[in-house]
Amino acid sequence: MTSTDRDFVHSIWDFFCSLKLTMALLIGLAAISIIGTIIPQGALPPEYVQEISPAKLKIYKSLGFFDMYHSWWFILMLYLLTVNLVACSIKRLPHIWKTIKNPVTIFSSAQEKSLSGVVSFPHAGDAAAAKDKVAVFLKSEFAAPLVSESDGDWHFFAQKTPWCRLAVYCVHLSVIIIFIGAIIGSLFGYKGFVNIMEGESISSVMSRSNKQIDLGFSLRCDQFSVAHYANGAPKEFKSILTVLENGKPVPDYTNARVIVNDPLTYKGITFYQSSYGNAGNYFFTVSDLDGKNPVSVTVAGQDSVTLPDGSSMHVTESTKDVSEFAPGLSGPAAQVELHSANGKTESFIVYANHPELNIQHAQQHGVGPVIHYKGAQERMYTGLQVAKDPGVEIVWLGCLLMVLGIYAAFFMSHRRIWVRIQNGIVTIGGNASKNQAGFQLHLERLVSKLKTELSGEKKS
Amino acid sequence: MTSSLMFNVTTFAYLISMLLFFAFLASRSKALGTAGMLAAYGGLLAQTVAIGLRWKESYDMGVGHAPLSNLYESVVFFSWTIVLIYALLDIKYKYRVIGAFVLPFAMLGMAWAQLGMNTGIEPLVPALQSNWLLYHVITCFLGYAAFAVACGISIMYLIKAACEAGGNSASGGMISMFPPIKVLDDLNYRAIMVGFPLLTLGIITGAAWANYAWGTYWSWDPKETWSLIVWFVYAAFLHARITKGWVGKRAAWLSIIGFAATIFCYLGVNLFLSGLHSYGGGGK
Ligand code: HEM
Helix, strand or coil: CCHHHHHHHHHHHHHHHCHHHHHHHHHHHHHHHHHHHHCCCCCCCHHHHHHCCHHHHHHHHHHCHHHHHHCHHHHHHHHHHHHHHHHHHHHHHHHHHHHHHCCCCCCCHHHHHCCCCCEEEECCCCHHHHHHHHHHHHHHHCCCCEEEEECCEEEEEEEECHHHHHHHHHHHHHHHHHHHHHHHHHHHCEEEEEEEEECCEEEEEEECCCCEEEEEEEEEEEEEEEEECCCCCEEEEEEEEEEEECCEECHHHCCEEEECCECEEECCEEEEEEEEEECCEEEEEEECCCCCCCEEEEEECCCEEECCCCCEEEEEEEECCHHHCCCCCCCCEEEEEEECCCCCEEEEEEECCCHHHHHHHHHHCCCCCEEEEEEEECCEEEEEEEEECCCHHHHHHHHHHHHHHHHHHHHCCCEEEEEEEECCEEEEEEEECCCHHHHHHHHHHHHHHHHHHHCCCCCC | CCHHHHHHHHHHHHHHHHHHHHHHHHHCCHHHHHHHHHHHHHHHHHHHHHHHHHHHHHHHCCCCCCCCCCHHHHHHHHHHHHHHHHHHHHHHHCCCCHHHHHHHHHHHHHHHHHHHCCCCCCCCCHHHCCHHHHHHHHHHHHHHHHHHHHHHHHHHHHHHHHHHHCCCCCCCCCHHHCCCHHHHHHHHHHHHHHHHHHHHHHHHHHHHHHHHHHCCCCCCCHHHHHHHHHHHHHHHHHHHCCCCCCCCHHHHHHHHHHHHHHHHHHHHHHHHCCCCCCCCCCCC
């Protein structure tokens, strides 16, 4: 390798180690992430497509703005951040490791110069007695010291939580672990959706990318129900589900209750309550205004039917007991929407127990038909979100490491104290990796205490 | 005693506290600073009682849940956390003037909530019926509050730095009451050192909840994305301190930008963008 080659490699290496790159990437990621919160992502709403000019649409599309968090340039920035992290750690870790593994245990004058606030004072009695006292003192007041002799002088080194210097690297590692978990999830997992009729079962689901995915077992919906608050707001959506293996219910997964915020997981696949609907039949009798020519009409779910007079009808809502909504009335009722043959649309309620109201409504409008509600055979279906993500545990591991790492990095400190006994003089100094000012105060208190102990005065 | 009465008392106390702090700035009379701080503490106490009462009242109504479920309740909680973090800072460091730059955030929040929003207690929709709501909201808002305090301190930093650069450090009687510029820089860092882990926890609990409730811990929903943007900005702030050329003024600006992004994440996303989170709809 020529020296210019080496310079080139070096400058690339320095580039990837630099904190300037980190700043640029972090601020850059923050800035470009905004795009995806303003421009719709994924399937574009038709109103948006209409509003935007075709040229703009084309540019945005080619830049990947409509799926920007998966675009090559966004992913590239995440990769650069990772490389930056790894490079920076490779560069710094050996030094940190040495600080932890091979601490400076001799309190040389060079070491003394690197500290601020070093204190010296004479001790009473002989050096051996002072040495024992200092050792005991450090052990009880700070941490057990490493004692060594050099040129007839005694050197003490004591430290607390040296490993917390690694906390920052733990945080950095956790970022990479989270990335790995996310990649595993996107490679080996899927997100899907399935509707199950009450009483029926399914054995495959549709993924977001419209692929049929075989579950390897079956899932039956035994029941679906909705509960309301007194004010009519929804309170609970509940599916009762049973897992079937070879057509037989699996004991612990029989009649399992699934509500919003309480899913069911089986063999790594999780089912979440997401939506619901009614696919049952509604029954009506439709006649002319004078009650002649009655015919039975069945409306299936959300479908609409054509009535004998050419108008069409569908059901928008139904209830088994109308009294909650209309005091004084009782029995089943349905809200229907009627599109007359002449293009008029009206929405009204028809009752099962109050035929006179149905006739009155028709009469008020002058023309037929008269519609009587005969009740419904309800058939609910439940809509379940389906997810399989084998990387999620790794992501949580990363999150745990990150939280512990950040805590240790911010709120713990590697504190060191050196003491030397030389020619009847005790010299003491120390430092901390965080909150140096606070540590200095602590050290001053220790020094004054040590001074009293070594000066030979007895505390009374 | 009802919660709504106590919330009005709180708003009034924060208003008084803010005015006392302003008077303290103008007059430099120590007594006014102490009075401002006492009013803030009184407001904090009243607000704590009020939040507890509202919690109890929701149970009396039969729709019991922690008062963290809509925009009104979240703004109230936000201003509570701001004053709480300020009080802790005050107890630890005793720089009273900081109140003049922090209490306005809490006062504005309470005034907006009391005057501009529907204060009724509503039942919880199914999507919010989870203990994760509690963990998620509490961690996020404590983090936001720490950032609010850091923002107030950064504004003080920039004012003081500008005055000192202009050479008229003697002229500003007001400015002379500010803590030294080094101390402000350090306090800014300390506030963010509290806020960053809390925001991290807030994002993680949010992801855990999303994963638990609908099977994806991250879906790039605008609120999620904005919380990540905020997180990136403060991560940049933390690294700024170990990078030459980024300390001091630039760090203070990063802290202010971070808080602006925080506020956008909290309110702007719901007002201007669409998504999964529930505090939407302005006054509703
Ligand atoms: C999302 C990505 C990152 C996060 C969440 C993160 C987080 C942190 C945290 C919390 C600290 C401690 C700061 C403090 O003590 O004030 C830190 C320090 C540090 N980070 Fe990062 N960091 C990230 C990316 C990076 C990258 C890409 C580099 C690459 C150069 C880097 C280099 C450093 C260095 C050199 C330190 C200081 C270490 C020391 O004080 O010995 N960080 N980081």
